[in-house]
Amino acid sequence: MIQPSIPKGTRDFPPAVMRKRQFILDTIRVIFERYGFQPLETPSMENLATLEGKYGEEGDQLMFRVLDNGEILEKARDAADTRQLVSRLSSKALRYDLTIPFARFVVMNQHQLVFPFRRYQVQPVWRADRPQKSRYREFYQCDADIIGTDSLLCEIELLQLLDEALTALGLKDAGIRINHRSLLAGLAGLTGRPEMLPEITIAIDKLDKIGWSGVSEELLLRGMDSRAIQVVANFIAIRGDHQKVLESLRALFPEGSPGHPGVVGLTGILENSYAGLGSRVLIDLSLARGLHYYTGTIIEALPPEGVKTGSIAGGGRYDDLTGLFGLKGISGVGISFGVDRIYDALEELGLFPPDQDSRTRVLFLNLGEEGMQQSYRLLQRMRQAGTPAEIYPSQAKMDRQLKYADKNRIPYVVMIGGSELEAGKLSLKDLSTGQQTLISAEELLGWSF
RNA sequence: GUGAUUGUAGCUCAGUUGGUUAGAGCGCCAGAUUGUGGCUCUGGAGGCCGGGGGUUCGAAUCCCCUCAUUCACCCCA
8 A cells, every 4th residue: 555645845625725716716717807818728738848948047947847758768878968868858848837838829829819919827837846835836827918019008907907806805905016127127237237137136136035234245245346236225225106216217217228118117007097006006126026038017916914925926028928939029918826825825814705615505315215216306406496405325324414414514404204205395404503394395495595 | 956844543743861552632433312413421443653774671762864744045926
């Protein structure tokens, strides 16, 4: 006998958990649909060439590769190094996110699609990360993307969608932060070390976690001088309401400078009368986000204060994602919800709505052949009428059948046994009160459960 | 990849400076109660003390290795 187990970082979702997950998924899906996004699913596996190199070196290492079938030894024999060995043994990998497969889909179907194209996608993704709290090796993403337009209206829509979804999920206190990649590029230019853009973004992204002293230490460690570090300090010290921040940015990045598109972008998104985005959206110049393909606006939603999980949703604009697959000049913008982290946050805060189950309302006891046949006919009629109902499959002791109802928290029990058959009626028992009444079949079908 | 943590019954966990037959609560099964659940009472089943090696008269307990777990870092949802 082997000890049953599941792979590291994966989970079973028992019924009680699934109910809560479905609440999250349904909430998000309904809002996606309401915003006009169309459903899409792509395969679990993609060709390695599709995924490789899209997420940086780290991403490549975290990808789950699928071993090819066939003569492994033959293929492996004269491989020069590990890298070559792996590429000979594997030509497919599990998807790492939903965005790259989406870009691949768009390029493959460019002639059938109508642009701008809006799609949403709810599927698991896999990362060979080391699991820890709120980090799994298999987890779900819910993505909505609009591709084929660079209109800022899309950013506005996605921010509103995000705001609406967070509210519907009960996360009223979740904050939304926004930034723009070209502001970060502009910052790198101001330091006089434009080539250090990646190091700068990685460092300042940790501001929340390690504080300014940690960030400056890291920049120093990466070879930045104190004058340049001071430039970074001044930059991320810019905060406050939209107007004030945008004003400072305008002064910092005049027309023609590398940071200017960011100023224009954020101004266009935040300074308009019709969007009404409110105070939930904050400009956060330290927001960087890891994924390499973002080029414009970047968006992130954080769980409410006190919850330790990382960001629960994120997204941004990518100007040339499909260019990787040969289709140039198509801009897109998307948002992604992390279901598992939203789950953990709601659980931690006790924010799941209490009444999330549509479990069985009525159990028919099985008290003998004749009664069972009548019960089954009634059961079918109740189901057709939309009442979740079931019948105990075997003629077990009554004690056991009632315990079954009790443990599954089924509120009503119907009994048709000897005495009921004699009376031509049935007994309906309310398990919460213990009350039992003798009623007719018609009365049962008219009962409100 | 780096650094820690914890592995004892189905679950949550006790277990004394190393000392008889390894315990509790919950859960499970049976009975009190042959057509009435929850509550109560009584009884029962269930453990290679993660695995391997070592020290010792004697190891759940000490040492080494290994596997698994959880957490933090890195990175990320």
